[in-house]
Amino acid sequence: MTLLELRHVTKEYPIGPRRLWFQQCPTLQAVRQVDLTVEKGESLGLVGESGSGKSTLAKLIMNLESITSGQILLSGQAVNGKQIKKRQLYKRMQLVLQDSSASLYPKMCVSEILEEPIRNYFPEENNREELCVELLKLVELDRFFLSRYPHQLSGGQKQRVCIAKALAVQPELIIFDESIASLDRPSQTSIIQMLKCIQKEKQIAYLFITHDLQSAQQLCGRISVMYQGELVETLTQLEWDFQQFQHPYSRLLFQTLNLD
Numbered sequence: 001m002t003l004l005e006l007r008h009v010t011k012e013y014p015i016g017p018r019r020l021w022f023q024q025c026p027t028l029q030a031v032r033q034v035d036l037t038v039e040k041g042e043s044l045g046l047v048g049e050s051g052s053g054k055s056t057l058a059k060l061i062m063n064l065e066s067i068t069s070g071q072i073l074l075s076g077q078a079v080n081g082k083q084i085k086k087r088q089l090y091k092r093m094q095l096v097l098q099d100s101s102a103s104l105y106p107k108m109c110v111s112e113i114l115e116e117p118i119r120n121y122f123p124e125e126n127n128r129e130e131l132c133v134e135l136l137k138l139v140e141l142d143r144f145f146l147s148r149y150p151h152q153l154s155g156g157q158k159q160r161v162c163i164a165k166a167l168a169v170q171p172e173l174i175i176f177d178e179s180i181a182s183l184d185r186p187s188q189t190s191i192i193q194m195l196k197c198i199q200k201e202k203q204i205a206y207l208f209i210t211h212d213l214q215s216a217q218q219l220c221g222r223i224s225v226m227y228q229g230e231l232v233e234t235l236t237q238l239e240w241d242f243q244q245f246q247h248p249y250s251r252l253l254f255q256t257l258n259l260d
């Protein structure tokens with residue numbers, strides 16, 4: 001069952017003043033005619049080189065930027081229309097970014113960080129502390145972390161707290177935008193294993209944005225490749241053979257992976 005659907009999505013940014021008053025501003029197409037679907041409970045990887053439009057796509061899906069043309073539908077409802085209010089949208093979709101330090105308010109301890117979304121989205125919930133402990137358990141941290149502040153956490157632990165914060169609203173989809181890129185390979189693998197377990201338990205869909213094909217392969221059943229704003233191909237796990245890649249950039253990406 002389709003959860004998220006992008007139909008011919010294009011995003012143009014103005015990149016400078018118009019030369020003459022009757023001319024249009026010059027624009028850059030960061031995303032061009034992208035079609036993409038994420039099924040309920042699946043993990044879709046989105047890989048591509050720097051500047052290929054991956055983060056722009058994440059911002060469009062989260063309605064943090066407006067689309068120039070096309071449609072983004074969540075269970076058939078337009079995310080950028082009036083059908084879904086932003087609050088409802090963020091109840092259903094969460095975004096986890098690379099820079100966990102920017103996402104965690106430094107003056108709040110972990111329990112305050114996790115209680116905030118619970119209070120916002122489940123105001124009737126009285127047992128917030130136990131819920132926080134459960135969230136920490138999901139991300140494999142024990143209850144002693146509740147009293148810690150972000151500066152008292154390692155990069156991997158901060159990322160786990162960001163994931164717990166996203167899980168606190170019980171979303172249907174989490175978008176990870178280079179969320180584990182700054183961690184070393186063992187920490188990345190451990191978080192990926194953890195995400196797989198959470199997905200099995202909670203049936204959450206993931207859109208996993210990365211420039212690292214290897215981590216996308218570990219987590220995702222399908223991988224889409226972006227190149228210069230376009231989605232050039234999507235392969236399923238069964239087709240992860242170098243020969244199957246059609247686009248020269250995907251072939252290069254796969255070759256680089258095999259050289260590592």
Ligand SMILES: Nc1ncnc2c1ncn2[C@@H]1O[C@H](COP(=O)(O)OP(=O)(O)OP(=O)(O)O)[C@@H](O)[C@H]1O
Nearest residue numbers: 013014028030049050051052053054055056057211
């Ligand atoms: N607000 C903006 N105004 C103008 N151009 C922008 C803006 N945001 C992004 N771009 C341009 O859009 C293109 C796509 O950027 P985007 O950040 O989506 O790429 P990316 O694939 O996420 O890259 P990275 O992996 O380095 O984060 C880039 O050429 C970028 O310079």
